[in-house]
Amino acid sequence: MTITPLDPWIKAKIGQHEGKKLSAEKLYRYQTDRLREVIDYVRRKSPFYRKHLAGVPEDFLSCPKDITRLPFTTEADLRGQCLDMLCVSQSDISRIVTLFSSGSTAAPKRLFFTDEDLELTVDFFHHGMTTLTDPKSRVMIFMPGKKPGSIGDLLKKGLMRMNSVGFAYGPVTDSDDAMDALLKFKPHCLVGLPVQMLGLARHPGKTGIPEGLIKSILLSADYVPASIVAELESSLNVTVYEHYGMTEMGLGGGVQCRHREGYHLREADLFFEVIDPQTGQPQIDGRTGEVVFTTLTRRGMPLVRYRTGDLAKFLQGSCPCGTSLRRMGKVKGRISGAAKRVWTV
């Protein structure tokens, strides 16, 4: 039984010094405090939230569940009012991500991150990657990585902290070139989109990969078909892990542990809910609904009750790894009408 590395990481982040494992009670109290803080912070700093949360009494929140009394934020807010959602001056922003929706003429969504916000993501990538790759390994990243603050760049920084080397090759556009680069770099772990990784697994050049070299693959996408996981595992003799995240979450949201029975979530940085998409009320535990989250630690542009459009559920019962962290089941799709996700470069 290997407990998820997210357990000791979150335990340290919330300042729990006693006990061997993360305490659910401590995490509950930590999340209550952070939620109070972030609501107070956005009301003081952001013109959007001042209006959006007008009429909400001070000190209304005595437990995380009370957050359900607040209105949601949506993609439309990110399209139309992103500057008013900022809580710091633009000179304090080090990364702006612009997300266009494919096949839509709607204004793009914009997300703003400070250096401190990006550091939170690097820290998550560092600890999340220890789930699936050993220190001193080589990790080939088939995700955008040229720009500072891009997913590949932040993942490389996280890997450096475990004495590993990341190579941000970028998305696969030419599979011959990608296979050549892979054979030269000799990675122990691959990170990429499901269909692109499948393309590499079916490429004739894969016979040149030394037996047992690649041990794991991390797939990042909003939906990962089980058939792709099965083919990758049998064809390359690897273990496939899945990551759940989106730019709005600060790229990272959660990752499977070695038992691969749901995602463990970044619960010290993000507070997750699952709601009934029709009524907006909290979904009954164990039923699929829309994933909603609130950022607990971001400073540039915090999001309060952001509706992701993703459909998933909290898994009941505890994970065999032994953590008290919650588990979210695989994303089953998007609610109708929600824009398709787009990866940024």
Ligand SMILES: [Zn+2]
């Ligand atoms: Zn687990």
